[in-house]
Amino acid sequence: xxxxxxxxxxxxxxxxxxxxxxxxxxxxxxxxxxxxxxxxxxxxxxxxxxxxxxxxxxxxxxxxxxxxxxxxxxxxxxxxxxxxxxxxxxxxxxxxxxxxxxxxxxxxxxxxxxxxxxxxxxxxxxxxxxxxxxxxxxxxxxxxxxxxxxxxxxxxxxxxxxxxxxxxxxxxxxxxxxxxxxxxxxxxxxxxxxxxxxxxxxxxxxxxxxxxxxxxxxxxxxxxxxxxxxxxxxxxxxxxxxxxxxxxxxxxxxxxxxxxxxxxxxxxxxxxxxxxxxxxxxxxxxxxxxxxxxxxxxxxxxxxxxxxxxxxxxxxxxxxxxxxxxxxxxxxxxxxxxxxxxxxxxxxxxxx
Numbered sequence: 001x002x003x004x005x006x007x008x009x010x011x012x013x014x015x016x017x018x019x020x021x022x023x024x025x026x027x028x029x030x031x032x033x034x035x036x037x038x039x040x041x042x043x044x045x046x047x048x049x050x051x052x053x054x055x056x057x058x059x060x061x062x063x064x065x066x067x068x069x070x071x072x073x074x075x076x077x078x079x080x081x082x083x084x085x086x087x088x089x090x091x092x093x094x095x096x097x098x099x100x101x102x103x104x105x106x107x108x109x110x111x112x113x114x115x116x117x118x119x120x121x122x123x124x125x126x127x128x129x130x131x132x133x134x135x136x137x138x139x140x141x142x143x144x145x146x147x148x149x150x151x152x153x154x155x156x157x158x159x160x161x162x163x164x165x166x167x168x169x170x171x172x173x174x175x176x177x178x179x180x181x182x183x184x185x186x187x188x189x190x191x192x193x194x195x196x197x198x199x200x201x202x203x204x205x206x207x208x209x210x211x212x213x214x215x216x217x218x219x220x221x222x223x224x225x226x227x228x229x230x231x232x233x234x235x236x237x238x239x240x241x242x243x244x245x246x247x248x249x250x251x252x253x254x255x256x257x258x259x260x261x262x263x264x265x266x267x268x269x270x271x272x273x274x275x276x277x278x279x280x281x282x283x284x285x286x287x288x289x290x291x292x293x294x295x296x297x298x299x300x301x302x303x304x305x306x307x308x309x310x311x312x313x314x315x316x317x318x319x320x321x322x323x324x325x326x327x328x329x330x331x332x333x334x335x336x337x338x339x340x341x342x343x344x345x346x347x348x349x350x351x352x
Contacts (some may be wrong), residue, residue: 135206136308137170138317138329140187140196143203145308148341150320150330155194158186163195171208172201173306176216176242181208203306203317211307214314217243218300225275226254236260240300246314247335255281255305255316259297264289266297268318270334278339281332282318284347296321296349316341323351 136143141153156163167186172179184197184204197204205211219241222233226241233239238259246253251273259266264286270278282298289296304317308331318330332341 134310135166135168135170137184137197137200137204138319139202139326140184140198140200140204141326143308143329145315145331148315148331148333150328150342150345152328153326155190155196156186157193158189158195159193166197168206170197170200170204170206171211172204173211173304174202176212176218176305178212203304203308205308207310209307209310211310212314213307213312214245214248216305219243222256223254223275226256226271227275229275230271230277233258237262238266238297242300242303242305244305244314246305246316248312249336253278253334255303257298257300257303259299261297264295264297266299268298268303270316270332270339272337278334279343281316281343282320282330282345282347284321284349288346288348288350290323290349298347318345320345321347321349323349 134145136145138153141155143153144151156166163186167184169181170184171181179201182199184200186195187198189195203211220239221241222230222239223241223243227233233256236258238261240257242255242257243252244255245251253273254271254275256269256271257266258269265283267283268281270281272278282302284296284298302319302321304319305314306317307314308317309315313333313335316330316332316334318332320328320330322328330342330345332339332343334340
């Protein structure tokens with residue numbers, strides 16, 4: 001009986017020991033799992049912290065870049081504004097000073113100039129007296145443009161006080177285009193007190209308007225429309241054609257400068273937009289050359305196309321040579337199919 005009790009006690013003790021071992025094993029396993037879980041949590045936390053630090057650094061860098069760029073743009077705009085304001089103030093100051101000086105000069109002149117005298121204005125470097133009417137010069141001599149006719153060129157009498165009104169700025173034209181604007185001055189005396197205006201182009205005008213409202217084209221052939229209607233033009237071996245819309249109606253006229261080097265004959269002729277002959281303007285035969293036998297042909301140098309009276313119509317200006325003295329000038333106006341001026345002028349270089 002005692003042996004049985006002892007045996008039971010031992011079995012109970014063994015059972016308790018096994019249960020204790022199981023409890024300790026379970027505890028150890030739970031401890032390891034807890035440690036593994038903590039390691040995982042720590043790794044994730046480190047990663048999140050690192051990402052957060054990188055985000056802060058990146059945001060700071062971007063913010064610095066944006067602030068720095070904005071500052072540079074602001075500085076640039078500020079400097080441009082200051083520069084523009086400075087330039088505008090300088091220009092304004094210069095304009096005000098120039099205006100003040102001009103007002104002083106005008107005031108002084110108005111006090112000593114009669115009220116019925118020509119208007120006084122200022123040029124870039126000089127005072128000038130403006131004429132009451134348009135002045136046109138041809139080779140520095142006065143050209144009367146009040147009528148379409150052959151006119152004589154006039155010299156200026158420097159002894160007369162009124163001659164000073166011609167010392168003004170002229171707008172010069174040559175070779176069918178504007179050349180320059182320049183102050184005209186008296187030449188040295190050519191005759192007894194007689195002078196011309198130097199420093200100007202072939203045709204010079206006292207007013208600033210568009211004297212070449214339409215282009216002039218120069219070709220070395222007879223236009224087809226003219227050739228079809230004028231078969232005899234093949235007799236000429238020297239040809240220059242000026243093509244221009246004289247009256248501004250949208251249709252070109254043709255001014256032909258023709259020469260036959262075999263016969264010594266040359267002429268200047270106007271043809272209308274349909275190629276029909278309007279009239280001969282001027283001509284010269286070999287028999288009218290100088291007795292020395294020197295050849296002379298009319299050329300495009302004898303012709304200028306320009307609006308000399310500011311009416312929008314471009315006049316034909318023909319230089320007529322003479323045996324002695326200055327040439328005369330033939331002014332012609334072609335408008336709406338009507339030609340005004342002297343035509344059929346026969347030039348001669350023979351002394352009478």
